[in-house]
Amino acid sequence: MRAVCRQMCWVFLVGAVMVLSSGSLACREQRTGDTRSPRSGTENIENKGSDTLVNLALAWAELYVQERPEVRISVTGGGSGTGIASLMNRTADIANASREMKIEEIRAAEANGIRPVEFVVARDAIAVVVNPSNPVSSLTMQQISDIYTGKITNWRKLGGEDRPIVLLSRESNSGTYVYVLEHVIRMGEPKSKLLFSPETLLMPSSEGISTEVRQNPNAIGYDGLGYVTSDQKVLAVARDASSPYMLPSIATVKEGSYPISRPLYMYTAGEPGGQVKAYLDWVLGPGQKLVSKLGFVPLN
Amino acid sequence: MFARQQAAAAHANWGEFVIEAFIRVLGFSTIGFVLLIFLFLLREGVPIFYKVPPSNLFGIHWYPIFDLFGTLPLLLGSVFVTVTAILIALPLGVATAVFVREVAPNWAREVLKPMIEVLAGIPSVVLGFFGMHVVAPLIRETLGAPTGLTVFTGGLLLAYMALPTIISVAEDALDAVPKSFRDAGLAMGATQWQTIWRVVVPAARSGITTAVMLGMGRAIGETMAVMMVTGNAARMPLSLDALFKPARTMTATIAAEMGEVAQGSAHYHALFGIGIILFILTLLINLVAVSTIFKKQRRGGLR
Numbered sequence: 001m002r003a004v005c006r007q008m009c010w011v012f013l014v015g016a017v018m019v020l021s022s023g024s025l026a027c028r029e030q031r032t033g034d035t036r037s038p039r040s041g042t043e044n045i046e047n048k049g050s051d052t053l054v055n056l057a058l059a060w061a062e063l064y065v066q067e068r069p070e071v072r073i074s075v076t077g078g079g080s081g082t083g084i085a086s087l088m089n090r091t092a093d094i095a096n097a098s099r100e101m102k103i104e105e106i107r108a109a110e111a112n113g114i115r116p117v118e119f120v121v122a123r124d125a126i127a128v129v130v131n132p133s134n135p136v137s138s139l140t141m142q143q144i145s146d147i148y149t150g151k152i153t154n155w156r157k158l159g160g161e162d163r164p165i166v167l168l169s170r171e172s173n174s175g176t177y178v179y180v181l182e183h184v185i186r187m188g189e190p191k192s193k194l195l196f197s198p199e200t201l202l203m204p205s206s207e208g209i210s211t212e213v214r215q216n217p218n219a220i221g222y223d224g225l226g227y228v229t230s231d232q233k234v235l236a237v238a239r240d241a242s243s244p245y246m247l248p249s250i251a252t253v254k255e256g257s258y259p260i261s262r263p264l265y266m267y268t269a270g271e272p273g274g275q276v277k278a279y280l281d282w283v284l285g286p287g288q289k290l291v292s293k294l295g296f297v298p299l300n
Numbered sequence: 301m302f303a304r305q306q307a308a309a310a311h312a313n314w315g316e317f318v319i320e321a322f323i324r325v326l327g328f329s330t331i332g333f334v335l336l337i338f339l340f341l342l343r344e345g346v347p348i349f350y351k352v353p354p355s356n357l358f359g360i361h362w363y364p365i366f367d368l369f370g371t372l373p374l375l376l377g378s379v380f381v382t383v384t385a386i387l388i389a390l391p392l393g394v395a396t397a398v399f400v401r402e403v404a405p406n407w408a409r410e411v412l413k414p415m416i417e418v419l420a421g422i423p424s425v426v427l428g429f430f431g432m433h434v435v436a437p438l439i440r441e442t443l444g445a446p447t448g449l450t451v452f453t454g455g456l457l458l459a460y461m462a463l464p465t466i467i468s469v470a471e472d473a474l475d476a477v478p479k480s481f482r483d484a485g486l487a488m489g490a491t492q493w494q495t496i497w498r499v500v501v502p503a504a505r506s507g508i509t510t511a512v513m514l515g516m517g518r519a520i521g522e523t524m525a526v527m528m529v530t531g532n533a534a535r536m537p538l539s540l541d542a543l544f545k546p547a548r549t550m551t552a553t554i555a556a557e558m559g560e561v562a563q564g565s566a567h568y569h570a571l572f573g574i575g576i577i578l579f580i581l582t583l584l585i586n587l588v589a590v591s592t593i594f595k596k597q598r599r600g601g602l603r
Contacts, residue, residue, distance in 0.1 A: 079559045088563075105562045164446040171532075171556045172365055195363055198373070201449055201531040201546050204556050208432070208528065215437045218446050 043275045045073045049083020049096030050175060051206075052224050053264050056122060056294045057096055060287050064279060071275050080175045081105075087269055088112050093276050095267040098124070098175030098224075114269040121283055123297040125225040125248035126180060126260040129209075129232040131217045136160040138236040138245040141259055145185045147220060150197030155218070167200040168209050168221035177202075179262045180222055222260075225249075226295030253297045261297065341579055345572030352566060357573070362534035362548070364557065364567040371574060373534045377451075377547035378520055378578075380537045381530060384455030385462055385519045390512055392459070393466030394501070397511075400467070401474040402496050420464035428528030431457045436529055445544040449531030452543050457525045462515035469514055473507020474500060506592045513589030517582050520551075527552035550574045 047057055054077035061073035083095035088109045101109075101116055109116050128144060130136060136158050139147075146152045148167055156162045170177045177196075186192035203209045209221040213232045221232075225248050228234060236245035239259045252258035272280055284299070291298040348357065352369050359370030400412050435456060436448030477500050485495035501508070531546025534553075554571050561568045 081561060082559050085563055102562060104565050108562065108564060166447040172363070173557050173559065173561065178365065195366065198361070198535040199533055199546075201447065201533050202548070202556070203532070204527055204552075211432055212436075212447070212449065216440060216447055 042070055042072050045071060045094065045276055045279060046086070046092045047073055047075045047094045047096065047266075048078060048086045048092040050080040050098040050264070051077045052098040052124065052174075052176065052226075053096040053121075055226070056264075056291065056296055059290050059294060060283055063290060064282055064287070067282075068278075071279070073279070079173060081173060084109075084116075084267065087116065087267055088114060090114075090269065093268065094272075094280070097265045097267060098262070099178050100265065101267065109269075116267045116269065117271055119266045119268070119280055119284065120263040120299065121266050122264045122288075122291045122299065123253060123261050124264050125250075125253045125258055125297060126176065126184075126222055126262065127225045127228045127248045128220065128222050128235045128237060128260070129213050129228055130220050130235060131213055131215075132231065132233045133217045134160060134233060136235070137233070138238065140238045140241055140243075141184060141187060142240065144237070145187060145194070148180075148185050148196055148200065149194050150199060161217075163218045165220060166212075166216060166218040167197060168212055168219055169196060169200045169202055170206070170209070170223070171202045171204055175262075176222070176224060180260075183262070184222075184260060224295075228295075250292050250297050264296070338579065341572055341575050345569060345574075345576040348566065348569035348573035351569065357570075360536050362553070364561075364570060367566060369566070369570045369573075370534075371550075371570075371577065373536050374548055374550045374553050374574065375577065376537050377530070377534070378549040378551070378581075380542070380547055381451050381454045381458060381526060381549055382516055382520045384451055384543065385458035386512060386516050388455060388459035389462045389466055389515055389519075393463050393511065393515065394470055394508060396463070396467045397470035397474055397508075398496055398501065401471050402492075402500060416464050416467050419460075424461060424522060424525040425528075427457050427461065428525035431525060431529040439544075443544060447531060447546065449529055449546050450544045451530060451537065451547045454526045454530035454547070454549075457529055458519040458522055461522055461525065462519045465518050466511045466515040469511035470504070470508050473504035473511065476507065477503045509592045510589045513585050513592070517585045517589070520585070521578070521582060523551040523555045527555055532556065550578050554578075 047061065054075065057075045061075050065071060065073060080095075080097040080099055083092060083097060084101060084105050086092035087095040088105075089112070095116075101118070106116060128139065134155065136155060139158065143152065143158060147158075147165055148169070150167075152158065153165055154162065155165055169180070172178075181196065182188065185196065186194050201212070203212065203221075206223050206227040209223055210227070210229055210232060213219045213221045214229075234247060236247045237259055238245045243259075244257070246252045246258045248258045248260070253261045266280065266283070268276060268280070271277075288298040288300070348369070352367075356367075357369055358372055359368065360372050361368040361370040362373055396416070400409055400416075404412060431453060432449075436450075436453050438448070439445060439450065439453050440448035481499055481503055482495055485499040486492070490498065526549050530549060530552065532548045532552055533546040534548040535542075535545065537543075537545070537547050554574055557567070558571055561571060
């Protein structure tokens with residue numbers, strides 16, 4: 001028992017030291033940050049939010065900074081909600097989101113005196129993936145909906161082997177989850193009360209989904225096209241039984257024949273001005289040529 | 301001469317006073333921190349208990365973005381995973397402690413003890429990664445479960461994480477059993493195994509209970525590894541095969557959802573509400589652990 005006590009004392013001491021030192025570090029950082037920016041004349045844009053968008057946002061920022069060395073852009077992930085929260089407490093200039101802002105969030109922002117302005121910056125196709133050994137290669141939207149609500153529980157019913165279906169999904173806070181629920185499971189019907197089956201495995205990351213899909217011949221999952229690796233099998237999806245089965249690609253999303261695609265957003269606090277506006281104009285204009293390189297779909 | 305000595309003494313006294321005060325402040329601040337954290341939890345979490353009707357709050361559906369805040373599957377998930385972990389870790393941990401303390405030769409003990417402490421230092425995310433890539437596929441293939449991300453997988457990893465705590469506390473408990481007990485047992489003609497099993501281990505019973513409780517506290521609060529290997533499906537683990545099906549724990553729910561929740565929303569308060577439930581649960585477990593320690597002290601040498 002005494003050894004444990006001694007251990008705990010140490011843990012506490014080390015913890016205290018860490019807290020104290022990190023506190024002083026944070027102070028110092030803030031001070032240097034304050035003095036540096038006016039002297040060198042650079043303007044800093046804080047860009048925060050969706051993990052789906054983070055790679056694209058980084059690529060944009062890197063290219064833009066090369067063209068405009070007087071601007072500094074820092075990009076962080078953390079999720080759509082995190083970005084929007086930062087926009088509200090004014091620690092971010094631009095929030096990335098893979099979903100629209102919720103009504104509660106808009107209300108909270110307005111209570112803080114912020115009117116969020118929305119920009120659609122790219123589109124994203126959502127791919128439905130299975131293990132490469134799975135013989136099933138195409139599904140209709142109705143079938144996907146039945147699978148995820150738990151109506152169909154065996155691959156045999158879909159022309160596959162006699163195996164149980166293991167449902168994989170992103171966490172419920174992910175913009176992708178909300179999109180799939182509203183536009184795939186509920187097929188876009190606002191009155192529908194359908195939900196993901198309680199048996200659905202909610203994976204905390206894209207990595208979690210791809211690992212399980214790669215290993216497990218029973219699994220079905222979905223994710224943004226940019227995150228699908230070559231060791232997963234992408235299914236062709238048809239809007240209904242009479243439509244053609246289409247694989248997700250930039251071309252099929254653009255012409256609208258692939259049914260599961262969504263817009264990606266950036267939000268600013270009020271109408272943007274100055275460098276933020278210049279950056280957004282660039283993102284919506286010349287920046288679009290980067291979009292397809294990262295597996296997303298450009299606007300035009 | 302005398303004046304200088306007095307000044308030196310006063311100086312030493314003053315220095316001692318400062319150090320003593322400093323240590324006292326540090327000591328009390330731990331209690332202060334715990335209290336502040338609990339107050340914060342209460343402030344953020346209590347609103348959910350009157351904002352949402354109890355039938356919803358203790359229902360069986362956890363779909364927070366549709367205002368369904370049934371915490372029952374999460375609570376059962378946590379308890380189920382923790383109990384599985386302890387059932388695996390208890391025999392292994394006590395057996396290891398007995399071996400290290402009673403059976404192993406000195407040189408082996410010198411090697412084993414630090415190794416066990418190293419075990420405690422493995423970051424849980426590393427274990428989680430290992431579980432996801434190695435343990436989960438193994439369990440799916442050998443047991444034929446639909447997926448390897450199950451309660452059992454989580455229990456295995458948690459058992460591994462709780463082991464160092466259980467071993468070192470149980471070993472201390474065995475260590476505290478007076479040598480005279482062993483001598484008496486052996487003198488009565490008992491074999492070494494009989495002495496260990498019938499005399500030493502029962503004598504250290506309360507210490508071993510403490511070990512299990514502390515291990516349990518460690519297991520129920522563990523987040524990262526559990527989130528990576530239990531599949532996080534908020535289903536009710538009621539049937540017999542639930543051990544080999546996914547579950548969602550309270551810690552994983554908080555960790556996975558906190559980053560994205562709209563501040564001040566019902567969901568936000570619900571997550572803190574889960575935090576309160578978790579806090580009370582760990583508090584209860586620790587209270588049981590502490591009460592066994594006190595009992596042990598009151599019985600003095602007779603433990």
